[in-house]
Amino acid sequence: MESMQAQENSLSSDMSLRSLKLRGQMRTNVVKEIMSTERIYLKHLKDICEGYVRQCRKHAAMFSPHQLVTIFSNIEDIYRFHRKFLKELEKKFNPMQPHLSEIGSCFLLQGEGFSIYSEYCNNHPRASAELHRLMSLSRYRHFFEACRLLQQMIDIPLGGFLLTPIQKICKYPLQLGELLKYTSEEHRDYDSVNDALKAMKKVACLINERKRRLESIDAIAQWQAAILHWEGDDILGRSSELIHSGEMTRMFLHGKNQQRTFFLFDHQLIFCKKDLLRRDLLHYRGRLDLDHMDLLDLANGQNAAHSTFLKHAFELRNKITGESHVLCCRKPEDKQKWLEALARERHRVQEAEEMGIEISESQRKSAIVNANARKSKRGNMNNVGFASCALVPPHQPLHPLHQCHVPVPTRLPQQRVISLAEPMHKPFHLWDSITKHRHLRK
Incomplete structure (x- = not known):
């Protein structure tokens, strides 16, 4: 009888360990995805700022300052912000044991900085309209394509690159939701991830509300x-x-x-x-x-x-x-x-x-x-x-x-x-x- 009880306890302990290991593996996957997508996103921002904005400024006859603000809005501010944000993530990332990484605090530390997306999202309809107008002219079409090739960027039109910040700010709550799902309450990062998820949902809500009111x-x-x-x-x-x-x-x-x-x-x-x-x-x-x-x-x-x-x-x-x-x-x-x-x-x-x-x-x-x-x-x-x-x-x-x-x-x-x-x-x-x-x- 005692032998059977011991076997049951051993089996239960094995299942608990497997479950814990599986949760750790899933958290590792989510953390790696957050780090990977953030690095790729920063590369996109760099390409836009150095490959397009910088080149456009060199051609004052083609682009007025007002046009540049209309098309690119505050994309350079977003780029500077994310360079700093990625550095904070890298500090908290544990490459040897990713599941132990405590990256939730990075979102809280830079929480207010994400509000710069509001201006960008509000301006995006005007940017799309102006870009569509310029793309109807072969001169501008060829110019933007030359910028892409010179920067050795992937084969995505400028309009696609300009959409990535909006997609990114909407993706953070989803990523943090997944991270929280695989973070146990005993984990040192649990409270930070939970608060970060609330903060990013609030940022997304604020952006949507500002956009709605601006449209009205x-x-x-x-x-x-x-x-x-x-x-x-x-x-x-x-x-x-x-x-x-x-x-x-x-x-x-x-x-x-x-x-x-x-x-x-x-x-x-x-x-x-x-x-x-x-x-x-x-x-x-x-x-x-x-x-x-x-x-x-x-x-x-x-x-x-x-x-x-x-x-x-x-x-x-x-x-x-x-x-x-x-x-x-x-x-x-x-x-x-x-x-x-x-x-x-x-x-x-x-x-x-x-x-x-x-x-x-x-x-x-x-x-x-x-x-x-x-x-x-x-x-x-x-x-x-x-x-x-x-x-x-x-x-x-x-x-x-x-x-x-x-x-x-x-x-x-x-x-x-x-x-x-x-x-x-x-x-x-x-x-x-x-x-x-x-x-x-x-």
């Missing part, structure tokens, strides 16, 4: 340019995303009210009035600073302060002045969506502050300039008889001062935002009456 600011600038009689600061001065939109009723004392279309952005709530003749046009009427507002849910019933019966209502109260703004929705489900959206707005503002998400002043100005240019172009098209927007009903003539309302992208499905901000209407009967009796004025 052009549409927001176009939206503002389309609003008639805009007053005050540009919306991009404080906001970078539209969170929700829809129609609500503003309640005033003694039962007075106003029907308005509201647009909930981060930090502020914009409200507009629809044009009497052109219901797809909006006139600016004001804004509320949400950073100084408390949100209060109001029950259905008689409200003493407003001397009226309130239904599906909530209140925004200024924490400094005490000024109250009561808004009523048409349906209870509409009210619920607004309450959720306002709570989400506060969460998004806090999240942006914690992640350090900020749109630069130059990016804001560029979006506003481009939006105004498009607005002028639409105005010129209107003057020569072209429709400026598919949303304008064909039976209604365009006024040169009127600009089409531009829908803004949000987290909500685009179709839904359009339906909230621009409900479909039948032809306005007053306009039909005016056009029908126009001959009486002659």
